[in-house]
Amino acid sequence: MRSGTLIAGRYRLAEPIGAGGMGMVWRATDERDGRQVALKQALSEGRTGRVLRREAAIAAKLDHPNIVTFLGEVQDGDEWWLVMEYVPSSSLGTLIHAEGAMAPGRVARLGVQIADALAAVHAEGVVHRDVKPSNVLVDTDDVVKLTDFGISRALSTETTWTHTGLVGGTPAFLAPEVANGEEPTAASDVFSLGATLFTAVEGRQPFGDAENPLALLRRVATAPIPLADDAGPLAPVLAQLMQRDPAARPDASTARGLLQDVVDGRDTGPARWKPWALVAVAVLAAAVTVPILWPGRPALGAGDQRTADPCALIDIAALGRFGATELEEAYSGFPRCDVIVRGAGGSYVDFRVELKPLRGAPSGRARQVGPITVVDARDRSDLCERLVVLPDDVGVLVTADHDDGPVPSDLCLMADTSADHVATLAGQAELPRRNAPFPARSLARTDACRLVPEEALAKVPGVDPATHRPGFGNWSCTWRSATRNTIVTLYFDRGNNSFNEQRDGRFASVGGFATYTEPGGAGDDAGCDVRIVDHTYSLPTGKTKAETVMIAVTGGGETAERHCAVATDLTKALVPVLAARR
CATH class of the missing domain: 3.40.1000 (Protein Transport Mog1p; Chain A)
Incomplete structure (x- = not known):
C-alpha cells in the first residue's frame, strides 16, 4: 500500500502513522468533506480481517471524549478498513522514550483521563485487554485518547484468540493473573493502567525488560509487584491499582477518583486509598456488597499469617543491580521466599525473606524506618542478615547468603537495601497477601x-x-x-x-x-x-x-x-x- 492510494473511492492515504494490534494505521483525507481521518487496515485476510470487524463492532459502542471516535468501516476489494478520528498526537510511550520519567502530577492528570475512558469501556461490558503506553495518545494540551481495541472483547464472548497463540496483550503490562493463563477482566485492565502510569512516572517498565517475551511473561506471573520509587503522592494509588489479587484492585471509576485526589493535592496515604474495601452484608438472605471507608490508619503487621506473602516483600528490580535474578517461590518452607542472584565472576547468592514469630527483644544494632525497626542480626563476610520487626511480634528475616563463587563485596548492601524496602512496605499497611490460596492438597x-x-x-x-x-x-x-x-x-x-x-x-x-x-x-x-x-x-x-x-x-x-x-x-x-x- 502506498501514499496517494484511494480507498473505497473516498479516502486518500497520506502517510502511515502507526501499527495497531491487528493492522497498519494511516492518516488519510476524506475526499467528500476534506477532513483528516485515521484508517486502520487489516494486515492480512482471514482472521485479522474478522478481528478488525469485531473491533469495529466494539468501537461503535463507545462514545467518550477520551476514546478515539469510531466513524465507520469500509471494504475496498477484499480488504477491510476502520475509519476513525484522526488525533494529532504522540503516544505516551513515545513521550516517555523522549522525555524520560514524568512528574507525578502530570502522570496523575493523564491517568484520570485513561481511567475515565476505561470506566466507560467497562460500562459497555468490554475489556480492552491491551492498555499500555503506546495505546494512549496524548496531544499538545495533554488531552488523552485511548485507542486500539484490536484484541478487546465483550464480556459475553465465550472464546478469544491471538495471533501468537499465547495470551492477548503486551507481556510487560499484563496483569499477573492473565500472565498465568486466566481470562482477562476489567480488573486486569486496571492493573495494566497502573503498570502504564508506573512506567510514565518511573521512566521504566515495572517488571523490567527482557528480550525473550516468555521470560518476561514468567516474571510478570510470578515476581513480586514492584513499588514506585519516584511517584510521591501517586505511589500508594499505583500500589492499589497493581495489587496482585484482582479482587483487591479498585474498579476504573474508583481509580479515577483516587487519581483525581492526587491532582487536587488531597491525601492519598494508606487511610485514604482503601475506600473500596468491601463488606458483605446479608439482607433478607441476599448478599449485598457495601463499600466503606476504613477510618484512621490501617493496622500494621503480618495480619493473617497463612495469607501473608513473603515473595511480595522482595523488590526484584532492586536486586537486579547485583546480578541476574531468579525468583524461587518454592525453594524452602511456606513462610519463606528465595531469589537466586548470580553476580560478576560467577558469584552465587541465595537471597531470602522469611517470616517468623519473635520471642523476646532481638539483639543487634537497630535503626528506624518510619514506625518500623530494622535490626542488624548478623554480619559476616559470607552472610548478612537483617531483621525487620513488626508490631505484632513477627519478624521478617532478610538474608543475603553467599553460596558459591567469589564473595561479592556488596552482600550487606543487598541485605540493607532490601530490609529498608520491607520496612517501608510494613510501615504503610499489613503485609501483602498471597495471590491465591494454597491448593487443597498442600x-x-x-x-x-x-x-x-x-x-x-x-x-x-x-x-x-x-x-x-x-x-x-x-x-x-x-x-x-x-x-x-x-x-x-x-x-x-x-x-x-x-x-x-x-x-x-x-x-x-x-x-x-x-x-x-x-x-x-x-x-x-x-x-x-x-x-x-x-x-x-x-x-x-x-x-x-x-x-x-x-x-x-x-x-x-x-x-x-x-x-x-x-x-x-x-x-x-x-x-x-x-x-x-x-
Whole structure:
C-alpha cells in the first residue's frame, strides 16, 4: 500500500502513522468533506480481517471524549478498513522514550483521563485487554485518547484468540493473573493502567525488560509487584491499582477518583486509598456488597499469617543491580521466599525473606524506618542478615547468603537495601497477601502442632504433647522434653522433587511414603532428621516440586542414632495421618 492510494473511492492515504494490534494505521483525507481521518487496515485476510470487524463492532459502542471516535468501516476489494478520528498526537510511550520519567502530577492528570475512558469501556461490558503506553495518545494540551481495541472483547464472548497463540496483550503490562493463563477482566485492565502510569512516572517498565517475551511473561506471573520509587503522592494509588489479587484492585471509576485526589493535592496515604474495601452484608438472605471507608490508619503487621506473602516483600528490580535474578517461590518452607542472584565472576547468592514469630527483644544494632525497626542480626563476610520487626511480634528475616563463587563485596548492601524496602512496605499497611490460596492438597493447610498423634509424642521421654511452641502460620511446631535435653521439631518443607541417599540420608518406604533418615553430629550437637515426601506437584513454569514433612530430634545426652530411633517411631505414627489426607 502506498501514499496517494484511494480507498473505497473516498479516502486518500497520506502517510502511515502507526501499527495497531491487528493492522497498519494511516492518516488519510476524506475526499467528500476534506477532513483528516485515521484508517486502520487489516494486515492480512482471514482472521485479522474478522478481528478488525469485531473491533469495529466494539468501537461503535463507545462514545467518550477520551476514546478515539469510531466513524465507520469500509471494504475496498477484499480488504477491510476502520475509519476513525484522526488525533494529532504522540503516544505516551513515545513521550516517555523522549522525555524520560514524568512528574507525578502530570502522570496523575493523564491517568484520570485513561481511567475515565476505561470506566466507560467497562460500562459497555468490554475489556480492552491491551492498555499500555503506546495505546494512549496524548496531544499538545495533554488531552488523552485511548485507542486500539484490536484484541478487546465483550464480556459475553465465550472464546478469544491471538495471533501468537499465547495470551492477548503486551507481556510487560499484563496483569499477573492473565500472565498465568486466566481470562482477562476489567480488573486486569486496571492493573495494566497502573503498570502504564508506573512506567510514565518511573521512566521504566515495572517488571523490567527482557528480550525473550516468555521470560518476561514468567516474571510478570510470578515476581513480586514492584513499588514506585519516584511517584510521591501517586505511589500508594499505583500500589492499589497493581495489587496482585484482582479482587483487591479498585474498579476504573474508583481509580479515577483516587487519581483525581492526587491532582487536587488531597491525601492519598494508606487511610485514604482503601475506600473500596468491601463488606458483605446479608439482607433478607441476599448478599449485598457495601463499600466503606476504613477510618484512621490501617493496622500494621503480618495480619493473617497463612495469607501473608513473603515473595511480595522482595523488590526484584532492586536486586537486579547485583546480578541476574531468579525468583524461587518454592525453594524452602511456606513462610519463606528465595531469589537466586548470580553476580560478576560467577558469584552465587541465595537471597531470602522469611517470616517468623519473635520471642523476646532481638539483639543487634537497630535503626528506624518510619514506625518500623530494622535490626542488624548478623554480619559476616559470607552472610548478612537483617531483621525487620513488626508490631505484632513477627519478624521478617532478610538474608543475603553467599553460596558459591567469589564473595561479592556488596552482600550487606543487598541485605540493607532490601530490609529498608520491607520496612517501608510494613510501615504503610499489613503485609501483602498471597495471590491465591494454597491448593487443597498442600501441607500449608495443615497445623503442624496437631499432625503427630499425641500418644506417639507422649512416648518421647519428658515430652508433654500439649506443651508446644508453634512457628509462623503453624507450619512448624516444637516440643521440649522436661526431663532430658531433647527437642522434637516438626516442620513443612518444599523443594525440588529430587532426592538421593548420598545427600538426603537413608531411604526407606514407610506405609507407601518415601522417607530419608539422616543422623549427624555428636555430643551436644547430636541429632537426626527424617524427611517424609508427602506429594509432588508442578509449578506453572513446568518445574516439579515436592512438599515434605521434616521431623528433627536433637539434643545432648543421646547419640545421633538414638535420636533417629525416636524420629523413626514418630514417622511411623505420622504416616497413617498423612495417608488419610490423600
